[in-house]
Amino acid sequence: xxxxxxxxxxxxxxxxxxxxxxxxxxxxxxxxxxxxxxxxxxxxxxxxxxxxxxxxxxxxxxxxxxxxxxxxxxxxxxxxxxxxxxxxxxxxxxxxxxxxxxxxxxxxxxxxxxxxxxxxxxxxxxxxxxxxxxxxxxxxxxxxxxxxxxxxxxxxxxxxxxxxxxxxxxxxxxxxxxxxxxxxxxxxxxxxxxxxxxxxxxxxxxxxxxxxxxxxxxxxxxxxxxxxxxxxxxxxxxxxxxxxxxxxxxxxxxxxxxxxxxxxxxxxxxxxxxxxxxxxxxxxxxxxxxxxxxxxxxxxxxxxxxxxxxxxxxxxxxxxxxxxxxxxxxxxxxxxxxxxxxxxxxxxxxxxxxxxxxxxxxxxxxxxxxxxxxxxxxxxxxxxxxxxxxxxxxxxxxxxxxxxxxxxxxxxxxxxxxxxxxxxxxxxxxxxxxxxxxxxxxxxxxxxxxxxxxxxxxxxxxxxxxxxxxxxxxxxxxxxxxxxxxxxxx
Numbered sequence: 245x246x247x248x249x250x251x252x253x254x255x256x257x258x259x260x261x262x263x264x265x266x267x268x269x270x271x272x273x274x275x276x277x278x279x280x281x282x283x284x285x286x287x288x289x290x291x292x293x294x295x296x297x298x299x300x301x302x303x304x305x306x307x308x309x310x311x312x313x314x315x316x317x318x319x320x321x322x323x324x325x326x327x328x329x330x331x332x333x334x335x336x337x338x339x340x341x342x343x344x345x346x347x348x349x350x351x352x353x354x355x356x357x358x359x360x361x362x363x364x365x366x367x368x369x370x371x372x373x374x375x376x377x378x379x380x381x382x383x384x385x386x387x388x389x390x391x392x393x394x395x396x397x398x399x400x401x402x403x404x405x406x407x408x409x410x411x412x413x414x415x416x417x418x419x420x421x422x423x424x425x426x427x428x429x430x431x432x433x434x435x436x437x438x439x440x441x442x443x444x445x446x447x448x449x450x451x452x453x454x455x456x457x458x459x460x461x462x463x464x465x466x467x468x469x470x471x472x473x474x475x476x477x478x479x480x481x482x483x484x485x486x487x488x489x490x491x492x493x494x495x496x497x498x499x500x501x502x503x504x505x506x507x508x509x510x511x512x513x514x515x516x517x518x519x520x521x522x523x524x525x526x527x528x529x530x531x532x533x534x535x536x537x538x539x540x541x542x543x544x545x546x547x548x549x550x551x552x553x554x555x556x557x558x559x560x561x562x563x564x565x566x567x568x569x570x571x572x573x574x575x576x577x578x579x580x581x582x583x584x585x586x587x588x589x590x591x592x593x594x595x596x597x598x599x600x601x602x603x604x605x606x607x608x609x610x611x612x613x614x615x616x617x618x619x620x621x622x623x624x625x626x627x628x629x630x631x632x633x634x635x636x637x638x639x640x641x642x643x644x645x646x647x648x649x650x651x652x653x654x655x656x657x658x659x660x661x662x663x664x665x666x667x668x669x670x671x672x673x674x675x676x677x678x679x680x681x682x683x684x685x686x687x688x689x690x691x692x693x694x695x696x697x698x699x700x701x702x703x704x705x706x707x708x709x710x711x712x713x714x715x716x717x718x719x720x721x722x723x724x725x726x727x728x729x730x731x732x733x734x
Contacts, residue, residue, distance in 0.1 A: 275328035277571060279319040281363040282328050284724065285356060286311055288459040289439065290347050291727045298449050299346045301731060307347045308732045310336040327564075329353050329360070350449035351442055354473040354559040358438040361567055362478065363460060366717075368574040369431040369482060373710050375581035376424045376489065377703065382589035383417040384699050386410075391692050394674050395508065395598040396607060403605030406674035409593045411687035414695050416496050421702050423489035428709055430482040435713075437462035438472035444558040445469060459727065461720030474558050479570040480548045486577045487541035493577075493584055494538035497531040500587065504528045507597055512590035515583070530583050537580040544573035602674035606634050606641045611671035611680065619662040621655075629654045644668060 275282075287308060294304035314322070314335045323338070325331035330353070337344035390409035397407035437460060440446075440453035446469040453465045466472035503509040517529045547569040551562055609630050616626035632650035633642040642650075644665060651659035659668070670676040682688035685695065 276319045278357075278360040278364045279328055280315075281360040282332055282356070283311055283315050284363060284460060284721075285359050285439065285456075286332065286347060287728050288456045288724055289351060289356075291459065291724070291731055292452050292455045293346070293349055294731055295455065296450055296452055298349055298451070303343050303346055305732050306340045307336055307344060308728050310339040310344060312732075313339060327353070327357070329356050350447045350451050351439065352444075352473070354443050355438045355441040355469075358441075358473055358475070359460070362434050362436070362438070362462075365479070365482060365570060365574070366431055366435050368571075368578070369427055369434060370710060370713060372486065372489075372574055372578045372581070373424055373427045373431070373706070375578045375585070376420055376427065377706055377710065379581050379585040379588070380417050380420050380424070380699070380703055382585045383413045383420070384696060384703065386588055386591070386593075387413040387417070387692070387699075388696060390593050391689050391696075393593055393595045393598060394602045394678050395593075396602045396604060397687075401502075403607045405607050405610055406602040406677050407687040408678055408689075408692065409598065410692045410696075412499075413588070414692065414699060416492065417699050418695075419492045420489070421699070421706070423485070423492055424706050426485040426488060427482075428706070428713075430478070430485045431713065432463065433481060434478040435461075435463050437465045438475075440465065441469035441472035444473045459720060459724040461717040470558055474555075474560075474563075476548075476552055476563055476566050479566060480545070480552065483541070483544045483548055483570050483573045486573050487538070487545045490538040490541035490577045490580065493580055494535045496584060496588075497535040500531050500591070501528045501535070504531075506601070507594065508601070510592040510594065511587060514590060515587040531587055534580045534584050534587075537576050540576050541573050544569040599674065602678075603641055603672075605639070606637065608641065608672045608674060608677045609634060611677040612647065612668060614680075615663050615667050615671045616659075621662055625654065629659070641672060 290299065290304050290307050290311075293299040294301045299307075311332070314332055319328070321335075322328065322331040323334045325334055333345065333348055336347060387410035390413070393409040394406055395409050395412065396403055397405045397412070437453065437457035439456045439460070440451045457463075457465050466475070500509060500511065504511055511526075511528055511531070513526075515528070515530045516526050548566055551566045551569070555562055612633075613623065613626040613630045616629060617623040621629075629651050630647070632654055633647045636642060636646050636650060644659075647668065648659040651657065651662075655662075670680075678687050680688065682691050684691060686692075
C-alpha cells in the first residue's frame with residue numbers, strides 16, 4: 245500500500261471508496277459511543293501480537309504511541325471512514341506509515357466490532373444495575389418509614405383488602421430485585437470475548453485469545469469463531485432484561501400516578517409540574533414519562549428481534565442496525581430508573597387519609613370470612629354469608645346486625661354462635677385486619693420486618709456482585725495500561 249493516498253483509500257481500495265452508498269453505510273458518527281472501546285481493543289490486540297512474535301515490538305510500540313495520539317485528539321478528529329474501526333486504523337497509518345496496518349493482523353472488523361460492542365455494553369449494564377440498586381434502596385427506606393401505615397389494597401382497581409404502604413412498596417422491591425438479577429445475568433453472558441475469531445473462520449496466526457480477553461476484562465472467550473463474530477443474542481438478552489425492568493417501572497409509575505390522583509401520595513414538586521394554563525394543577529408528569537419508557541424498551545426488543553430474525557449464519561451488515569436498539573434501550577431505561585428512585589425517596593404518604601380509605605368498599609370482608617372459617621365453618625360457606633351481608637349493606641361496610649341477619653339466612657343460626665362480637669369487630673377494623681395477616685410475606689408489621697431483612701440481604705448481595713465486576717474491569721484496565729506502557733517504552 246502506497247503512503248500517498250486519500251483518507252478513504254487507506255483501508256478500502258478505491259473501487260470501494262466512493263458513491264452515494266458510502267454515507268448510507270457509514271456508522272462513524274454513531275460509533276462515537278464505542279470509540280474508547282475500540283482503542284482498548286486495538287491496544288490489547290497489538291500487545292498480544294507483539295508478545296506472540298507476530299508483529300515486532302518496535303512496530304507495536306509505534307502503533308501504541310499513535311493510538312495514544314488518536315485518543316488525545318478524540319473521535320471528532322478522526323478521518324472519514326465507514327466506521328470508527330476503519331477511521332482509527334487510517335489515523336494510525338497516516339501517523340506512522342504502512343506499518344500501522346499491521347495492527348489489523350489476525351483479526352477482522354467482524355470480531356473487532358463484536359468485541360467493542362460487548363466491551364461498551366457491559367459498562368452500560370453495570371450502570372443499569374447500579375440504577376436498580378438505588379431504586380430498591382429508596383423503596384426499602386420508604387418501607388421502613390411506613391411499616392405501620394395502613395392503606396387500601398386493590399385488585400382490578402377495586403377495593404380488595406387493607407395492607408400497608410411498606411407491604412406495597414416491598415412488592416415492587418421484590419420485582420426489581422429480579423430485574424437486577426436478570427441484568428447481572430445478561431452482563432455475565434455479554435462479558436465473553438469474540439476477539440481472535442477474525443471474520444468467522446479463525447486465523448492461521450498463533451494468536452492468544454485468552455490473553456486479549458484477560459487484558460480487556462472478559463471472563464473468557466467464546467469458543468466457536470463463527471458464533472463469536474456473528475452472535476448478537478447478548479444484545480437481545482440485555483434489551484429484553486431492560487424491557488422487563490421497564491415494564492415493572494411502568495407499573496410503579498402508574499400506581500403512583502393513580503395514588504396521587506386519590507390523594508394517597510404526595511409527590512415532590514421536583515417530580516411534578518403545573519399546567520401551562522391551569523395554575524392550580526400539580527401533574528405527575530415525570531412518572532407519566534417513566535410509564536411510557538416501557539414502550540420505548542419494547543420497541544428496542546422488537547427492533548432487535550426483527551433485525552436478527554432470519555439472518556444467515558456468520559456476519560451480515562444488517563447487524564450494524566441492531567446495536568443502536570440496545571444503546572437507546574439501556575440509556576432511556578437507566579434514566580427512567582433514576583427518576584423513579586427520586587420520586588419514591590421524596591414522596592410523602594399521608595397516614596390519616598390512607599387509613600381512612602383502607603376500609604372502603606367493605607375491604608375487610610375477607611377477614612370476617614376468615615374468622616368464620618377459623619371457627620370451623622367451611623370457607624365457601626363463610627364466603628356466602630359475608631357476600632350476602634355485602635349485598636344487604638350496599639356500598640359501605642355492613643354493621644354487626646346486617647352480618648348476623650345474613651348468617652341467619654345462610655346458616656339458620658346467629659353469626660355469634662360461631663364467632664364473638666369482639667372477633668367480628670376486630671376483623672372489620674382495617675388496622676387489626678392488617679396485624680392479623682402475619683403469614684410469611686404478609687402485610688403485618690412482623691412479616692414486613694422479615695421482608696425488609698431479606699430485601700437488605702439481597703441488596704448487599706447485588707452490591708457485592710456489582711463491586712466485584714467493576715473491580716475486575718478496573719484490574720484488567722490496569723493490566724492493559726501496564727503492558728502498553730512497557731511495550732511503548734521498549
